[in-house]
Amino acid sequence: ETGAHGFSDELQSVTGDGEVPVRQIAGPDLTYLRALPCPLLASQSPWSCPSQCSYSRELISITGAKVGLIVGGLATRDTSNLLAHEAAFALGQMQDTDAVPALEAVLQDVAFHPIVRHEAAEALGAIGLESNVPQLKRSLVLDPAQEVRETCELALQRIEELKSVCGDDGMVTKEVLPFLSVDPAAPASCSSVSQLRHVLLDEEKGMYERYAALFALRNYGGDEAISVIIDSLGANSALLRHEVAYVLGQLQNKAASDALCRVLRDANEHPMVRHEAAEALGSIADDESVGLLEEFAQDPEPLVSQSCEVALSMLAFEKSGKSFEFLFMQTPEVH
DSSP: OBOTTSOBGGGGBOOSTTOOBBOOOSSOGGGGGGGOBOGGGTTSOOOOSGGGSTTTOOOBOOTTOOHHHHHHHHHTTOSOHHHHHHHHHHHHHHTOGGGHHHHHHHHHOTTSOHHHHHHHHHHHHHHOOGGGHHHHHHHHHHOSOHHHHHHHHHHHHHHHHHHHHBOTTSOBOOOOOSOOSOOSSOOOSOOOHHHHHHHHHOTTSOHHHHHHHHHHHHHHOHHHHHHHHHHGGGOSOHHHHHHHHHHHHHHTOGGGHHHHHHHHHOTTSOHHHHHHHHHHHHHHOOHHHHHHHHHHTTOSSHHHHHHHHHHHHHHHHHHHTOOOOOOOBOOOOOO
16 A cells, blocks of 8 residues: 555654654645755755755755655655656765665666656766666666666766765765755866857767756856757757756746747657756746646646646745745654
């Protein structure tokens, strides 16, 4: 049996070291995983409302959260591919090595939707263990979906890159960045927007190099950089286009609204790209964006309709003036 959010009943509680059941989130089911805790951000100031984790999916840190709860969500094979992909995304953001076996199992199981396998591969890259390399190499060759193979390529290059930035103690030296997400590639070091434009829009460049240019442009900000990012929505790779839409959601710049609306309206576009466009429009939240989200909440593609539902639900939370209710650990009751 499954509980309210698609998790098995026994996984609705967290056990170990005297820790006890976790309170459910109040709100629409598909907003559930957007509020899961992220130990990666434990040193950051906590955010208390959806606008601060809006669609860029920086996750909130609650000390003591258990990766097993999210792994359990994957294990139940919930019928929502969106929910399963968010579970894999959350595991990557948490960078908890306990998640590796579950993520590898998802990556090698072609019964999972490509968007879920893609997110599992990206999460393995985010965790960054050398021991993740063999499975990523196998999937790079064997996976039938191009977007998954390209993600494996990215993850392998990220793991290789991590080797070169480790200090003498084996720990990664973390640069202070304007965004808290664990990205699939480190931002490129060049400072010229024109140079970054050349790399990002060049179809002959490698995927990791183009991703690095994308994240550098995101961090650079400004109208010129955002214009380049919008132009890259025309890239040949659906994987890159989906990441571009994600980045535009992080930036929350209304200049991207028209381009994202066109992506969402395009029934021939890859569902993972339309999904990210929907969530980015929810982040921008101007009148046209909200109207389009309401329209496409009835889209026949579940990844799109559910993404619109998530975006609208998050906006409803904000407009209600309520703070988003995150999971927390309760004190055990003695009976």
